[in-house]
Amino acid sequence: TQLLEQSPQFLSIQEGENLTVYCNSSSVFSSLQWYRQEPGEGPVLLVTVVTGGEVKKLKRLTFQFGDARKDSSLHITAAQPGDTGLYLCAGGPNSGGYQKVTFGTGTKLQVIP
Amino acid sequence: SQTIHQWPATLVQPVGSPLSLECTVEGTSNPNLYWYRQAAGRGLQLLFYSVGIGQISSEVPQNLSASRPQDRQFILSSKKLLLSDSGFYLCAWSGVREKLFFGSGTQLSVL
Numbered sequence: 001t002q003l004l005e006q007s008p009q010f011l012s013i014q015e016g017e018n019l020t021v022y023c024n025s026s027s028v029f030s031s032l033q034w035y036r037q038e039p040g041e042g043p044v045l046l047v048t049v050v051t052g053g054e055v056k057k058l059k060r061l062t063f064q065f066g067d068a069r070k071d072s073s074l075h076i077t078a079a080q081p082g083d084t085g086l087y088l089c090a091g092g093p094n095s096g097g098y099q100k101v102t103f104g105t106g107t108k109l110q111v112i113p
Numbered sequence: 114s115q116t117i118h119q120w121p122a123t124l125v126q127p128v129g130s131p132l133s134l135e136c137t138v139e140g141t142s143n144p145n146l147y148w149y150r151q152a153a154g155r156g157l158q159l160l161f162y163s164v165g166i167g168q169i170s171s172e173v174p175q176n177l178s179a180s181r182p183q184d185r186q187f188i189l190s191s192k193k194l195l196l197s198d199s200g201f202y203l204c205a206w207s208g209v210r211e212k213l214f215f216g217s218g219t220q221l222s223v224l
Contacts, residue, residue: 004156033212040122042203042215043157086154090213101213103149103156 003027004091004104012110013079021074021107023089031092032065032072033101036085043088079111115140119204119216126223132177132191134219136204139185144206146187147213148179151201163187199223 004025013019023032031050035043047056049065049072056063060083062075072089089104119136126132138144145164149157159172161179169179176195180188187204204216 006156035213040218040220042119042205042218043213045212045214048212088156101159103158105156106154108154 004089004102006087006089006104006107008107009105010108010110012112015080015111015113016078019076019079019109021076021087021109023072023074023104025070025091027091028069029091029102030069032069033090033092034063034072034074035088035090037088038085043086076109079109081111081113084109084111115206115214117204117206117214117216119219121219122217123220124222126194126221128196128223129193132189132194132198132221134189134202134204134221136187136189136216137185138187138206141185141206141208143184144208146181147205147207148177148187148189149203149205149215151203151218153201157203161189194223196223 004023007022011019031048033048034046036046037043047058047063049056049063052065052067052069054065060077064073076083087107087109091102116139147162148160150160151157161169161171163169163181166181166184176198177189177191199222202219202221205213207213
């Protein structure tokens with residue numbers, strides 16, 4: 001069974017601060033996705049990374065896929081209240097059977113104005 | 114563009130009552146369809162997935178079942194709800210890649 005552990009589990013910061021969320025596994029993934037979810041809504045895809053060492057930027061968000069494709073990080077610069085939500089990483093399987101996407105344990109972020 | 118509809122948004126049901134949650138997708142053909150359950154503020158657990166009409170795979174043994182009577186329709190059911198069935202249920206679809214697109218979810222409370 002592939003497991004994805006996210007840390008921290010909860011994070012409360014002031015507006016303008018920087019933060020990093022980690023997603024770690026002992027398994028190798030063919031790709032890794034990051035989603036953001038707001039209360040009472042479904043998760044929304046932010047980014048997909050597929051190559052070991054890949055870095056993608058989405059405005060103030062920077063996503064990195066580990067060289068060994070076992071871990072990933074999400075860094076937010078100058079956090080804003082609109083960044084508040086539950087961040088989920090999700091790993092795609094090596095077999096290519098995307099029905100086996102594994103979700104991480106989640107990081108709940110609160111950005112205080 | 115593709116859209117996914119899931120209803121109802123909230124549901125309160127007594128223990129032992131039946132359940133039917135429906136999900137439909139528009140703007141795409143032959144999508145892969147999924148039902149997930151989410152504990153409060155936590156990750157998602159895959160319950161069922163389907164790669165075509167009438168094709169259902171179950172990930173975990175449970176009190177629930179799923180059906181896909183039409184290409185873009187996915188239904189989650191139970192004959193008798195248990196307290197442990199309470200949770201946030203999410204329907205999702207994916208195309209040729211591993212990107213998932215989720216519905217807005219159903220908050221189910223079994224009392």
